[in-house]
Amino acid sequence: MNMIWAMHNPLQMSAEAQFARSSRQGSPARRLLRVVQAPESVLATDAEERSKISDKPRILIVDSEPTTALLGRVMAQECQIRTVPSAGHIMTAARQSPQRPDLILLDVMAPAREGLEICSQLKADEMTESIPVMLITDRDNAEDEARALKLGAADCITRPFRLDVVEARIRNQIRIKLRNDLLERYANQDSLTDVANRRCFDLRLDAEWRRAMRDRQPLSLVMVDVDYFKQFNDLYGHREGDHCLRRVAKTMARALTRPGDLLARYGGEEFAAILPGIDLEGARWLGERLRNAIMDLQIPKQRPDGAPQVTISVGCASVHPSANLACYSLLQTADEQLYLAKHSGRNCVR
Numbered sequence: 347m348n349m350i351w352a353m354h355n356p357l358q359m360s361a362e363a364q365f366a367r368s369s370r371q372g373s374p375a376r377r378l379l380r381v382v383q384a385p386e387s388v389l390a391t392d393a394e395e396r397s398k399i400s401d402k403p404r405i406l407i408v409d410s411e412p413t414t415a416l417l418g419r420v421m422a423q424e425c426q427i428r429t430v431p432s433a434g435h436i437m438t439a440a441r442q443s444p445q446r447p448d449l450i451l452l453d454v455m456a457p458a459r460e461g462l463e464i465c466s467q468l469k470a471d472e473m474t475e476s477i478p479v480m481l482i483t484d485r486d487n488a489e490d491e492a493r494a495l496k497l498g499a500a501d502c503i504t505r506p507f508r509l510d511v512v513e514a515r516i517r518n519q520i521r522i523k524l525r526n527d528l529l530e531r532y533a534n535q536d537s538l539t540d541v542a543n544r545r546c547f548d549l550r551l552d553a554e555w556r557r558a559m560r561d562r563q564p565l566s567l568v569m570v571d572v573d574y575f576k577q578f579n580d581l582y583g584h585r586e587g588d589h590c591l592r593r594v595a596k597t598m599a600r601a602l603t604r605p606g607d608l609l610a611r612y613g614g615e616e617f618a619a620i621l622p623g624i625d626l627e628g629a630r631w632l633g634e635r636l637r638n639a640i641m642d643l644q645i646p647k648q649r650p651d652g653a654p655q656v657t658i659s660v661g662c663a664s665v666h667p668s669a670n671l672a673c674y675s676l677l678q679t680a681d682e683q684l685y686l687a688k689h690s691g692r693n694c695v696r
Contacts, residue, residue: 402426403520406440406447408433413482413505414451420509421516433460437467440474443605448523449516453482454490462493469498472553476526478519536611538588539595547610547618554622555673558666566621566629566664567676569684570598570636573657573692575615578647590645590656591615601639602632618680626664633660633695641693657693659684 402425407414409429418427428447430439440447450468452461461481468474478500483490485504494502500519503512534546542550551567558565572578572594579587595617599609602619612618619636621629637658645656661684665676687696 403448403524404428404445405516405520406430406436406450408436408452411453411455411482413453417451417509417512417516420513425520433464436464437471437474440468440477441471443473446474447477448520450477450479451482451516452479454484454494459490462490462497465494465499466497472557476523476530478523480516480519536595539592539611541595541599541617542608542610544610544612547608547612547620550608550610550620551673551677554620555667555676558622559668562666563623564625564664564666565676566624566626566662567680568619568621568629568633568636569612569661569677569680570617570619570633571659571684571688572615573653573659573688574647574650577650578656581648593643593645594640594656594658597639597643598636601635618677624664626662629662629664630695633662636660637693637695653693659687659692660695661685661687662695 404426405418405421406428407418408431409415409418410432415429418429421427428439428445430436433452436450436452440450452464454461465479465481468477468479475498479498480501480503481490481494481499482503482505483494485506491502491504500522501515503515534542534549536543554565557563572591575587575590578590582590591611595609595611598617598619602609604621606622608620610618610620619632621632624632637660640656640658643656646654647656648654661680661682663676663679663683665671665679667673667676683696687694690696
């Protein structure tokens with residue numbers, strides 16, 4: 347029985363490593379097509395390269411369950427194995443960003459069969475629903491297997507099993523997850539600036555609105571416009587204009603240090619940042635942080651107002667979401683504040 351993967355076999359790249367490689371291989375459409383059609387060899391690299399560019403895929407298991415603990419030890423050479431003491435800790439561990447697992451292994455043990463309930467919770471949560479779950483069931487209980495698949499489990503393993511077959515099925519699930527992560531990244535990323543695109547922004551705003559309403563927390567939004575950008579393009583050309591937008595986006599993304607914040611390109615030279623759990627005062631403080639960060643870039647520009655460099659105008663809004671409000675009321679308020687900033691001399695926060 348082949349219990350350990352042979353050392354000459356390639357290790358699977360993380361989604362981030364796949365994206366870094368594919369981003370150097372032509373247009374976004376062609377790169378995306380290559381990802382969808384790629385054989386295993388395209389999605390693999392040797393151990394030395396992997397150690398330089400990416401982490402190993404992450405598997406979350408319950409250490410107290412003997413079967414999952416065994417599989418964890420077997421897969422430890424090619425995956426990061428994270429353990430929790432009981433199934434009740436799975437949800438908390440799975441929600442932790444940025445170290446969310448690429449696969450969760452759960453054992454459906456009698457009499458409680460707690461793994462089924464945890465699987466149901468994972469698939470009902472927005473933060474964990476995309477994580478594949480593999481459940482281990484007894485061969486003489488087909489009802490558990492059927493229920494697991496109905497709940498959204500990616501695969502089921504029945505005892506007794508061949509260890510080499512289970513290893514292959516685990517690798518298949520991880521490979522699918524990494525491909526899906528990469529495809530999702532292409533779907534949600536602005537191709538010019540590498541920050542989130544408008545589609546991602548709309549989806550996240552809706553999700554954060556519902557979460558803030560559920561948790562009774564404030565939700566803030568910052569709208570940003572690059573001042574006199576049309577004149578910049580006219581004077582220096584679109585190539586330099588694109589380069590300017592990339593620098594601005596990269597700098598603002600670095601200035602937003604909280605994992606839950608999202609910076610998106612809203613359209614043209616406009617950007618938007620979603621700030622969960624922050625009130626209006628905090629949003630304006632972050633707006634000033636963004637404005638100062640762009641000032642520090644000192645991108646030279648001849649402007650109609652005589653300013654010597656690229657600057658931004660910022661509009662801020664905050665609200666406690668409720669059933670009586672729509673999420674786009676927050677967007678409208680931030681847009682109105684941005685309009686006010688642009689008509690108050692620009693290079694300011696309102």
